[in-house]
Amino acid sequence: MSPVTAVNLKSELEMFCIACTDDSALDKMVEQCICNRIQADDWVLEWVAYSTTKNGMVISVDTLDQFEHDVLSKRNKSKQNFIRDERSRPRDINTIQDIIKAEEEEDNLLDCYSTPAKGSQKRALNTPENPQSKRSSALSTSPGVLLSPACFSPSATPSQKYSQRAGKGEVVVSFGAVQGTRWSGKKASGAGVQLELLEGPEDSLRCSYKYMFQRLRDIRNVLAEKIEELGEGLRSHFNIDEFSPVSLPAQDCVSVLGQVCCDGNGKLNAQSVLLEAGPEQGGQQVRVDLSELQEYSLFPGQVAVMEGMNTTGGKLVVSKLYEGIPLPFHTPQGKMEPDEEPVNVLVACGPYTPSDSLNFEPLLDLIHVIGRDRPDVCILLGPFVDSKHEQIEQKSQVTESFEAIFFRCIESIVEGTKSVGCRLVFVPSQRDIHHHYIYPQPPFTLPNLSKNPRVTLVPDPCTLLIDGVTFGLTSTDILFHLGAEEISRGAGSDRFSRILKHILIQRSYYPLYPPVEDVNMDYEKFQSFGLMPVTPDIFLIPSELRYFVKDVMGCVCVNPGRLTKGHVGGTYGRLLIQRAATSDAEKRVSHCLAAQVVKV
Numbered sequence: 001m002s003p004v005t006a007v008n009l010k011s012e013l014e015m016f017c018i019a020c021t022d023d024s025a026l027d028k029m030v031e032q033c034i035c036n037r038i039q040a041d042d043w044v045l046e047w048v049a050y051s052t053t054k055n056g057m058v059i060s061v062d063t064l065d066q067f068e069h070d071v072l073s074k075r076n077k078s079k080q081n082f083i084r085d086e087r088s089r090p091r092d093i094n095t096i097q098d099i100i101k102a103e104e105e106e107d108n109l110l111d112c113y114s115t116p117a118k119g120s121q122k123r124a125l126n127t128p129e130n131p132q133s134k135r136s137s138a139l140s141t142s143p144g145v146l147l148s149p150a151c152f153s154p155s156a157t158p159s160q161k162y163s164q165r166a167g168k169g170e171v172v173v174s175f176g177a178v179q180g181t182r183w184s185g186k187k188a189s190g191a192g193v194q195l196e197l198l199e200g201p202e203d204s205l206r207c208s209y210k211y212m213f214q215r216l217r218d219i220r221n222v223l224a225e226k227i228e229e230l231g232e233g234l235r236s237h238f239n240i241d242e243f244s245p246v247s248l249p250a251q252d253c254v255s256v257l258g259q260v261c262c263d264g265n266g267k268l269n270a271q272s273v274l275l276e277a278g279p280e281q282g283g284q285q286v287r288v289d290l291s292e293l294q295e296y297s298l299f300p301g302q303v304a305v306m307e308g309m310n311t312t313g314g315k316l317v318v319s320k321l322y323e324g325i326p327l328p329f330h331t332p333q334g335k336m337e338p339d340e341e342p343v344n345v346l347v348a349c350g351p352y353t354p355s356d357s358l359n360f361e362p363l364l365d366l367i368h369v370i371g372r373d374r375p376d377v378c379i380l381l382g383p384f385v386d387s388k389h390e391q392i393e394q395k396s397q398v399t400e401s402f403e404a405i406f407f408r409c410i411e412s413i414v415e416g417t418k419s420v421g422c423r424l425v426f427v428p429s430q431r432d433i434h435h436h437y438i439y440p441q442p443p444f445t446l447p448n449l450s451k452n453p454r455v456t457l458v459p460d461p462c463t464l465l466i467d468g469v470t471f472g473l474t475s476t477d478i479l480f481h482l483g484a485e486e487i488s489r490g491a492g493s494d495r496f497s498r499i500l501k502h503i504l505i506q507r508s509y510y511p512l513y514p515p516v517e518d519v520n521m522d523y524e525k526f527q528s529f530g531l532m533p534v535t536p537d538i539f540l541i542p543s544e545l546r547y548f549v550k551d552v553m554g555c556v557c558v559n560p561g562r563l564t565k566g567h568v569g570g571t572y573g574r575l576l577i578q579r580a581a582t583s584d585a586e587k588r589v590s591h592c593l594a595a596q597v598v599k600v
Contacts (some may be wrong), residue, residue, distance in 0.1 A: 004030055004033040004034060004038075004039065004040045004043075005030065005040075006023075006026040006027070006029070006030055008040040009026060009029050009030065009033070009040045009043070009044065010026070011040075012040050012041050012043075012044040013044055013059075015044075016044065016048050018044075018048075018059070020059050022059070022060065022061075024061055025059050025060055025061055025064060028061055028064045028065075029043065029059075029064065032064065032068055032072060036072050036075070038072075046067075046071055046072075046075075047059075047067060050067055050070065050071050051067075143364060143367055143412035143413070143415055143416035159354035159356050159357040159359060159361070159567055161354070161356070161567040161568050162354045162357070162361060162362065162564070162567060162568055162569055163361070165568050165569045165599075167599045168569070168599060168600070169598060169599060170598065170599045171596050171597070171598050171599075172547065172571060172597050172598070172599060173547055173548060173549050173595075173596060173597035174549075174594075174595070174596050175549035175550075175551075175556070175592070175594065175595040175596070176576075176590075176592060176593055176594035176595055177593060177594050178594040178595075178596060181576060181593075181594045183344060183373050183375075183574055183576070183596070184344060184373050184374050184375075193343055193376050193377055193423055193466065193467055194465070194466070194467050194468070195377065195423050195425070195456055195464070195465070195466050195467075196464075196465050197458060197462060197463065197464060197465070198330065198463040198464065198465045198470060198533060198534070199462070199463065199529075199533060205440055205441075205442050205443070205459040205462075205525065205528075205529040206442070206443060206459070207442060208436055208442045208445070209442065209522075209525060211436075211438045211520070211522045211525075212520075214522060214523060214524055218523065218524055219523045222523040222524065222526070222527045223259065223278075223513065223523070224278045224279050224280075224283075225527070226259075226303060226508075226527075227257065227258065227259055227277075227278035227303050228278055228280060230303040230324060230506070230507065231243065231257040231278070231303065231305065233324070233325060234257070234304075234305045234322050234324060234325070235257075235305075237325050238305070238322050240255050240305065240322075241255075242255075243255055243256060243257040243280075243281055243305070244256055244281070244310075245277065245281050245282040245284070246258055246275055246276075246277040246281060246282065246284055246285065246286040246310075246316065247282060247284045247285075247286055247313045247314075248282075248310070248313060249310060249311060249312055249313040250309070250310055250311070251309075251311060252309075253307060253308065253309060253319065254307070254308070254309075254310060255305055255306070255307045256275060256277065256281070256286070256305065256306050256307075256308075256310070256316060257277060257278070257281060257303075257304075257305050258275040258276050258277040258278070258281070258285075258286075258303070258304070258306075259275070259276050259278075259301060259302065259303050259304075259513070260273060260274070260275060260276075260298050260299065260300060260301065260302040260303075260304060261273075261274045261275075261276050261285070261300055261301075261513075262274065262300055263287070267484075267485065268298070268299065268300055268485060268487055269487060270290050270487060270489070273287075273288040273290060273298060273487075274286065274287055274288060275288050275304075275306060275316065286310065286313075286314065286315065286316050287314060287315045287316070288306065288315075288316050288318055289308075289315055289316065289317045289318065290318055290489070291317075292308075292317060292318065292319050293318055293319070293320075293321060293489070294489075294490050295489065295490040295491055296321055296488065296489055296490075296491065297323075297486060297487070297488040297489075297491040297498055297502070298486070298487055298488070299482055299485050299486040299487070299502065299511075299512060300485055300512060300513055300514065301511055301512045301513030301514070302323070302502065302506065302511065303324065303506065304321060304322060304323050304324065305321075305322040306318045306320070306321055306322075307319055307320035307321075307322070308320070323502075323505055324505035324506055324507075325505055326504045326505050326507070326535045326553055326555075327507050327532060327533075327534050327535045328534060328535065329470070329534060329535050329537060329554070329588070330465070330470045330534040330536075330537070332465075332468035332469075332579060340467075340578065340579070341578075342576045342577060342578040342593055343376045343377065343466060343467050343469075343576070343577050343578065344373070344374075344375040344376050344377075344574065344575075344576055345375060345376065345377045345378075345379060345466065345574065345575045345576075345577060346369070346370060346373065346375040346377070346378045346379070346422075346572065346573070346574050347378075347379045347381075347540055347542075347558065347560045347572060347573040347574070347575065348366055348378070348379075348380055348381070348560065348563050348572040348573070349380075349381040349382075349475065349542035349560055349561070349562050349563065349572075350380075350381065350382050350383040350384055350386060350429065350431075350562065350563060350564075351383050351384075351386040351388075351389065351431075351562065351563065351564050352366070352384060352409065352563055352564065353386070353389065353564060354564050354566070354567050354568070355389060355390050355564070355566050355567055356390060356391075356567050357391075358389070358391055358392075358398070360409060360412070362563050362564050362569060362570075362600055363409065363412070363413070363563070364412075364416075365569075365600055366563060366572060366600060367412070367413065367416040367417060369572070369600070370416075370417050370420055370422065371416070371417070371419065371420055373574070374420050374422070375420075375422050375574065376422055376423065377422060377423045377425065377466055378417065378422050378423070378424050378425065379425045379427065379464075379471070379473065379540065380413065380424065380425065380426055380427070381427040381429060381460075381473070381475040381540075381542055382426075382427060382428050382429030382431065382432045382435075382460075382475050383429040383431035383432045383433075383475075384406055384409050384410070384429075384432055385402050385405050385406045385409065385432060385433050385434060386431050386432075386433070387431050387432070387433035388431055392433060401434075402433045402434040403434045406432070406434050407446075410426065410444075410446060410449070414449065414452065414454070414455065417454075421454070422454070423454055423456065424454055424455050424456065425456045425458060425464065425473075426443070426444055426446075426455070426456070426457050426458070427458055427459075427460055427462070427473055427475050428441050428442075428443060428444055428459070428460050428475065429441075429460065429475040429476070430460075430475070430476055430518065430519065437520055438520050438522055439460070439476060439510065439515075439519050439520060439521050439522065439526070439530070440459055440460065440461065440522070440525050440526055440529040440530050441459055441460040442459050443457035443458050443459045444457050445457075458473065459529065460473070460474055460475050460476060461473060461474035461476070461509035461510075461529075461530060462529075463532065463533055463534065463536060466577065467577070467578075467579060468579040468591075469537050469538065469577045469578075469579055469591040469592075470534060470536045470537045470538070471536060471537070471538050471539075471540060472509070472532065472536030472538070472539040472540065472541075472555075473540050474509045474510075474540075474541060475542060476509075476510060476519065477542070477543045477544055478503065478509065478510050478511075478512065478541065479496070479499060479500075479541055479543040479545055479559065480543050480544050480545055481512055481515070481516045481519070482499050482502065482503070482511070482512050483495065483499055483545065484516075485512060486498075486499060486502070496545070496548055496550060496559075497550055497552050500539070500541070500550065500552045500555075500557045501552055501553060503539075503541075504532075504535055504539075504552065504553055504555060505553075507531060507532045508530060508531050508532060509530050509531070509532065510526070510530055535553070535554070535555055536555055537555065537556065537577075537590075537591040537592070538555070538556045538557075538558065538575065538577065538591065538592055539552075539555050539556070539557040539558070540558050540560070540573075541557060541558070541559055542559055542560055542561065542562065543559050543561075544562070545559065546559075546561075547559050547560060547561035547571050547573075547597045548597075549573075549595045549596075549597065551590065554588060554590070556590060556591075556592040556595065558573050558575065558595060558597075559597075560572050560573030560597055561573075561597060563600055564600075569599060569600045570599075570600060571597050571598060571599050571600060572597070572598055572600055573595065573596065573597050573598070574595070574596055574598065575592055575594070575595045576592070576593045576594045576595070577591050577592055577593065578591060578593055579591055
């Protein structure tokens with residue numbers, strides 16, 4: 001519930017043409033909202049309905065007291081009667097345990113705001129840094145028990161549509177030499193796999209950070225540095241002598257560096273394209289005419305060099321477009337052993353429950369697949385507790401905290417795969433309701449698993465090194481976001497490959513600017529942790545869009561889909577990787593031997 005302020009109340013009142021200049025009356029209104037747990041818009045609706053029956057009563061401290069007596073007190077009384085009726089209903093053992101647990105949590109919350117009595121026998125409160133200790137004694141090691149519906153609500157039932165799904169285990173996409181491939185791990189229970197972040201500890205986002213404190217000037221500096229850095233790469237690669245200011249009239253063909261943007265708040269189109277230069281080229285904007293270009297693909301935030309005529313200084317008629325070049329691939333240290341075996345990697349992306357149930361049955365099926373195929377590494381991307389889940393959005397059938405559900409989910413995965421011994425990589429998502437809602441996103445905090453050698457916690461995004469093969473990981477749906485904003489002409493029908501190429505040549509895990517409303521971007525951290533250090537050998541980019549496996553400029557890009565799609569089951573991915581024996585860039589061999597997308 002967002003905090004209620006006098007400004008909120010005045011704004012809501014003005015919508016009904018009600019003016020209030022009495023500060024004491026405003027303070028009284030804020031007090032009523034807080035004491036009665038009412039939002040500003042709900043309070044105003046109640047007041048308008050009440051004052052209408054009183055022939056347009058004017059707001060004052062006295063009339064507010066009368067309003068509280070006539071309306072708010074009765075509202076609270078009806079709420080208390082409802083709670084009393086609920087508690088008087090017959091209960092079974094499950095619902096009684098739920099009531100006891102809820103009352104204990106309420107007592108603990110109230111204790112945070114009061115001084116404990118001397119000699120109190122209440123148990124000590126646990127700190128938020130160690131949330132798992134509250135439940136460790138009550139949990140079983142069986143993943144089926146940990147994720148049973150009764151853990152969340154007595155009324156939670158399995159999804160009928162998910163249990164009746166067709167095509168279980170069906171391979172929907174294949175890539176590489178899959179004929180005769182054995183999809184099982186060959187390392188010694190994953191212990192022989194080298195797994196680490198490509199970035200050093202000082203360059204990795206390993207802990208939470210303060211956000212929402214960035215200044216517009218700092219954002220501008222980050223964008224300017226991006227333009228200059230990518231522009232220098234384009235200038236040297238295409239042998240461009242110099243860049244001209246975007247607004248300088250010229251009778252000759254000029255080359256202009258800048259960032260693509262839109263001339264309004266709407267969606268980008270061929271008539272609304274602007275090119276905004278960095279500070280080195282004057283920092284101004286120029287309108288772009290694309291009519292002479294036979295082929296182009298543009299999106300807001302794209303850094304590009306445009307060549308053309310700008311005779312008036314107000315419009316650039318583009319005749320040639322230079323979009324960018326990718327970074328080199330990572331060169332692993334050390335030589336490949338002659339008897340080195342391929343590594344089996346399983347990839348799955350949440351949500352891990354159907355949208356009509358809080359039952360983690362899809363996750364249990366995935367754990368069964370892991371036990372059967374015994375992969376060396378499992379990369380699991382969020383959301384684990386989805387903020388867009390129907391029942392979570394409606395706040396129904398959830399009887400414990402989201403953090404507790406998440407810890408139960410993670411512990412089920414760790415315990416359920418213990419016999420396999422595979423390495424587990426957990427990647428957070430913007431849709432994980434209990435986690436920091438910021439991009440770049442810090443890794444999960446799991447104190448009880450921090451010393452578990454099988455568990456690796458990484459941020460979103462990140463670049464991971466698995467046995468010398470680089471994996472680019474992001475759980476943010478940049479594929480969907482960029483696809484909704486991109487415009488093109490004559491650039492081919494394979495839109496996925498086109499968008500993936502944009503991401504690689506822009507050298508960024510999120511090149512779109514401005515970002516969509518769902519992405520809270522911290523640009524200072526993004527400059528350090530959101531850019532690609534190298535072109536990854538394998539790019540895992542899960543999306544709401546259709547699953548695929550594509551080779552784009554030597555990088556194998558995989559969208560494994562989501563483990564659930566609405567009420568029904570979705571897909572997961574599996575890859576067989578091996579570091580190539582040759583390091584010659586001209587004779588480069590893909591490190592991905594085979595890949596598949598499979599229905600759960």
